[in-house]
Amino acid sequence: STKAMLGVALWACAAGQAAGLRDRLQGLVYEVEDYTEPKDAWVENRDLPDKWNLWSTEEDVVSKRSLGRALRSPRVTAERATPEEGAPPLHTRVTGIPPGVYHVYQSPPQRPMAVSLDGKTWEQRTGDEADWGVWNLKEGVFELWVDDRYPSLDNPGPCYYDYLRFEPFVAPEYSHFASFPLADGRVQLSWITDQPLDTGTIEWGEGAKLNHEAASDERGLRNHRVVIEGAKPGRSYRARVRQGIEAGKFYSPVFEFVVRPLYRAGKTRPLSIPLSVSEPTQTGRKRWPVTAGVPFPVGSLWLPPQTTTGEAGVVLCDKGDKPVPASFTPAAYWPDGSVRWLRVDFLADTQPGRAGSYQLTTGRKAVRPAKEAPKVRVTESAGVLTVDNGVLSFRVARDEFALFDRVALRGEAVTGNPLFGNGRIDDEQGNVYGLGKPDLVSVEEAGPIRAVVRVEGDFASLETGAKLMRYRARYFMYAGQPAVRLQWTLGNNRTDQVMTNLKFAVLRLPVESAAQGELEGSLNATAFSPVQPDSPPELLQDYDSHFRLSGNSPAVDGKRGLGVATARTDRWQVTACVKDFWQTYPKGLAVKPDGLHLRLLPVLPKDLYAKESQDPELLTRLYYWSREGLYQVKRGLEFTTDLTVFFEKRSDDTGAGKNAWVQNPLFAVASPETYCRSNAFGRVDPKAAGRFEDFEELVERGFDQIEKNRVARQEYGWMNYGDWHGERHFNWGNGEYDLQGTLALAFARTGDLRYLRRADQMARHFTDVDSIHYPWSPRSPGLVYAHSVGHVGGFFDMADPKFQALGNVFGLRSATDRNLFVAGIIDPGGHIFEIGDFLMGALTCERRYSEVAEEVVSAQATYMTARFDFGIERAAGWLLLNAVAAYEATLNPFYLNAARLYVEKIVAKQDKEIGDWRLGYGPPECLHHPPHVGGKAFAAGILLQGLMLYDLVAPSKEVK
Numbered sequence: 001s002t003k004a005m006l007g008v009a010l011w012a013c014a015a016g017q018a019a020g021l022r023d024r025l026q027g028l029v030y031e032v033e034d035y036t037e038p039k040d041a042w043v044e045n046r047d048l049p050d051k052w053n054l055w056s057t058e059e060d061v062v063s064k065r066s067l068g069r070a071l072r073s074p075r076v077t078a079e080r081a082t083p084e085e086g087a088p089p090l091h092t093r094v095t096g097i098p099p100g101v102y103h104v105y106q107s108p109p110q111r112p113m114a115v116s117l118d119g120k121t122w123e124q125r126t127g128d129e130a131d132w133g134v135w136n137l138k139e140g141v142f143e144l145w146v147d148d149r150y151p152s153l154d155n156p157g158p159c160y161y162d163y164l165r166f167e168p169f170v171a172p173e174y175s176h177f178a179s180f181p182l183a184d185g186r187v188q189l190s191w192i193t194d195q196p197l198d199t200g201t202i203e204w205g206e207g208a209k210l211n212h213e214a215a216s217d218e219r220g221l222r223n224h225r226v227v228i229e230g231a232k233p234g235r236s237y238r239a240r241v242r243q244g245i246e247a248g249k250f251y252s253p254v255f256e257f258v259v260r261p262l263y264r265a266g267k268t269r270p271l272s273i274p275l276s277v278s279e280p281t282q283t284g285r286k287r288w289p290v291t292a293g294v295p296f297p298v299g300s301l302w303l304p305p306q307t308t309t310g311e312a313g314v315v316l317c318d319k320g321d322k323p324v325p326a327s328f329t330p331a332a333y334w335p336d337g338s339v340r341w342l343r344v345d346f347l348a349d350t351q352p353g354r355a356g357s358y359q360l361t362t363g364r365k366a367v368r369p370a371k372e373a374p375k376v377r378v379t380e381s382a383g384v385l386t387v388d389n390g391v392l393s394f395r396v397a398r399d400e401f402a403l404f405d406r407v408a409l410r411g412e413a414v415t416g417n418p419l420f421g422n423g424r425i426d427d428e429q430g431n432v433y434g435l436g437k438p439d440l441v442s443v444e445e446a447g448p449i450r451a452v453v454r455v456e457g458d459f460a461s462l463e464t465g466a467k468l469m470r471y472r473a474r475y476f477m478y479a480g481q482p483a484v485r486l487q488w489t490l491g492n493n494r495t496d497q498v499m500t501n502l503k504f505a506v507l508r509l510p511v512e513s514a515a516q517g518e519l520e521g522s523l524n525a526t527a528f529s530p531v532q533p534d535s536p537p538e539l540l541q542d543y544d545s546h547f548r549l550s551g552n553s554p555a556v557d558g559k560r561g562l563g564v565a566t567a568r569t570d571r572w573q574v575t576a577c578v579k580d581f582w583q584t585y586p587k588g589l590a591v592k593p594d595g596l597h598l599r600l601l602p603v604l605p606k607d608l609y610a611k612e613s614q615d616p617e618l619l620t621r622l623y624y625w626s627r628e629g630l631y632q633v634k635r636g637l638e639f640t641t642d643l644t645v646f647f648e649k650r651s652d653d654t655g656a657g658k659n660a661w662v663q664n665p666l667f668a669v670a671s672p673e674t675y676c677r678s679n680a681f682g683r684v685d686p687k688a689a690g691r692f693e694d695f696e697e698l699v700e701r702g703f704d705q706i707e708k709n710r711v712a713r714q715e716y717g718w719m720n721y722g723d724w725h726g727e728r729h730f731n732w733g734n735g736e737y738d739l740q741g742t743l744a745l746a747f748a749r750t751g752d753l754r755y756l757r758r759a760d761q762m763a764r765h766f767t768d769v770d771s772i773h774y775p776w777s778p779r780s781p782g783l784v785y786a787h788s789v790g791h792v793g794g795f796f797d798m799a800d801p802k803f804q805a806l807g808n809v810f811g812l813r814s815a816t817d818r819n820l821f822v823a824g825i826i827d828p829g830g831h832i833f834e835i836g837d838f839l840m841g842a843l844t845c846e847r848r849y850s851e852v853a854e855e856v857v858s859a860q861a862t863y864m865t866a867r868f869d870f871g872i873e874r875a876a877g878w879l880l881l882n883a884v885a886a887y888e889a890t891l892n893p894f895y896l897n898a899a900r901l902y903v904e905k906i907v908a909k910q911d912k913e914i915g916d917w918r919l920g921y922g923p924p925e926c927l928h929h930p931p932h933v934g935g936k937a938f939a940a941g942i943l944l945q946g947l948m949l950y951d952l953v954a955p956s957k958e959v960k
Helices: 002-013 614-623 656-663 672-677 691-711 739-752 751-770 835-846 849-866 873-890 891-907 939-951
Strands: 028-031 042-044 051-055 071-073 090-094 100-106 112-118 122-127 130-137 143-149 163-168 174-180 187-197 200-205 210-215 222-228 236-243 247-252 257-260 271-278 288-295 315-318 327-333 339-348 356-360 377-381 384-388 393-395 405-409 423-426 432-435 438-447 450-461 467-478 483-491 499-510 520-523 539-543 546-550 556-558 564-568 572-578 589-591 596-599 629-634 638-647
Touching: 002 450, 071 638, 130 143, 130 187, 143 163, 174 257, 174 891, 187 200, 187 236, 187 891, 200 222, 210 222, 222 849, 222 891, 271 288, 288 672, 288 835, 315 327, 327 873, 339 356, 377 438, 377 450, 384 450, 393 467, 405 638, 423 450, 423 467, 432 467, 520 589, 546 564, 556 939, 564 589, 564 596, 564 656, 572 589, 572 596, 572 656, 572 751, 596 638, 638 656, 672 739, 691 739, 691 751, 739 751, 739 835, 751 835, 835 873, 849 873, 849 891, 873 891, 873 939, 891 939
Parallel strands: 042 051
Antiparallel strands: 028 163, 051 071, 090 143, 100 130, 100 163, 112 122, 112 143, 174 187, 187 222, 200 210, 200 236, 236 247, 236 257, 271 356, 288 339, 315 356, 327 339, 377 384, 384 393, 393 405, 423 432, 423 499, 432 450, 438 450, 450 467, 467 483, 483 638, 499 596, 499 629, 520 564, 539 546, 539 589, 546 556, 564 572, 572 638, 589 596
């Protein structure tokens, strides 16, 4: 330690430099180059492909590197096959450390680095300081091995090795222990520590015995959780945290917990909530599905989590006060155990131009409809699920899954034999992948009005069994409907390369007896015609404003295809309607001799978009994903298609009316007073004449402009639809700033469905394309891209001159800097907005919105809280808003603990005299060094909003 400290003094005197990074580091700090072998593994201030660079000439090096220098690896562009490739592995052996117990940290590798505690077993570390936990260094020696083995595929370059830091260890303080019941019956235990620590092991049991254990391998956290199994509801337990180091073990205080359900019994208040269902198309519907979320004020509705149909005093009546068959399922609770959001499912009859009126009443005597409606049931036998709604049935086999398998209409088979599981993708070499055996089959809802079945697995090669990408099927079936809705998701879980190129993605709907008898087909609601094997009817929507229909007759060109395809035999008729068909081009449809083919990513000519791509504006906005007829799919991304398939007896109906219904789903709208007075949206007021008229006009004009921009900029396409373009000329907005949440709030204040529809489009895009579903770094705190070129980046080189030619529109220090917006930028704090996804999940009951939102906030709550700090107010504000939204949606105390840790830093960092946070301006507003000091008003507003909403769930004088 004397050597380390003397080196600091001598270097500072000789260089005459101002205070830098070294002065900010706590504990004992050792420069790795002084303790690392072999010495010939590096050279000074030269980049060589097989040597480390002891780099000291970096701009502003004293503020970036301890003592103004660090070891930098060669640029790593692909994973090394052996440690010997690239620069040699380094072995650091720090000696002379005063014996004691220390928390050990390694300098930030920035990009991925291979590290080892024994030189044999390697792991990857990246990003900020690497936490090596607590060590009892009795001999005053610590060893570490590092290597330049792993690439950063999105941003190739070197990794860095600067110092090892040893903070004297002080026993931690524990707080905010809590238990939480998980949906699968297990129990989560969570707590906070006052310093980053390995989560360790929970010892728990009844009475004096702590005879059960559950452990976590998470390192260096302050917000902790462990999941236990076997704890029974209503029983009292005791638990403590055990953490171990070489010197032995240390424990938290013992805490007691009782496993309590979110629901608690109470007396429901009599309420009557009007609901309105409007028909947006020109054709009325019969018994059409309606699903909507309805919010309730705290303490007004008390229901257990199971689905009910009126037994608990919740009834839906039509305008004649006659009960309507419906089911009611709590979707979220208030902290007191009353219902916050109620999912309402029913079947509605509609008439064009007239709104159907319903009353949702609570606290009244249970009333059953005069006529019992058909029910949808899910049963299982011998590994096969059967979903039956009284009219239609299909099966889901756990071993050999196929889409639309053995669909039967009133007991008679309608679909034929599957091929490739009726789902297929082709890679760029032409290899064919079908649906492999599912690894997840789950009944998410089991009726009686609606059933939802989820199936997930990998696409697998029929020849080799090799896997490529994930599939997810969510089936929705409603009672008595001869139709099945399918949400079909493709996910790129291949994370060892930036892009995976696909040639083709298709769903197949085989029609029973089609191979034996003549099949007739209709595309785009045209007249039926016989299907000829050599010239089947096909439709390709290749632009947002062009399609071509070809087949038996001369080709026909049009602008926007309907997205409907029908095949019929002498007995049966199958109609498929693809939602948002032309909006998510390219898309294709075909009727072939074996049935319907829904080409979700159709085969494209190699030169399609070649002419348009000569224009940088069109290339970077619309056609960035296309490469010589291939689809470039970035790692981590998902893409969902929503479609509905009708199974009926033969008729002359070509499906135009059905397709209009699918494109315009029904929704039960409550009054703005109902939404706002529930406080489920926070403290907001309905729109009212004579109040805040300038604000209301601004909202309306802003929405109109968004819609006009969409048309003018052609904001359509399979990667684009739902998002907005042009924030920095070349990049997409990635939902900034929570467009779906803003529009959900506008809908709640007005009841205007235009806002809800647009919010739904944005939420679908944000939870699919913009979110990272398969992270390549297991401890990544940021799982959403921010205003990136092509939403996710990676389609162009970061030094591409087409971006530099614009000048400094991206807010870089120089237009010639490597452009991370082009690579795809991830800001884990200041550019992730999940409030709207939680709200839209509650309103629309699309559970994928809430699922993805919770996955993202879970990563933030786990990893952002360990050493939380912020350099701009919004980076604290959005994290806090997300954590509060997750807590309100789930009541999981883990998210409230995250909010507490954010608030702890926010309060500590605030200048108490002026109220500001004394933060420096950044680019593009300020390119000076050092930057000018002063907060950004909009960013401070986000932070203040977060504090306000936090105070509503955890009132605090300090926060007020």
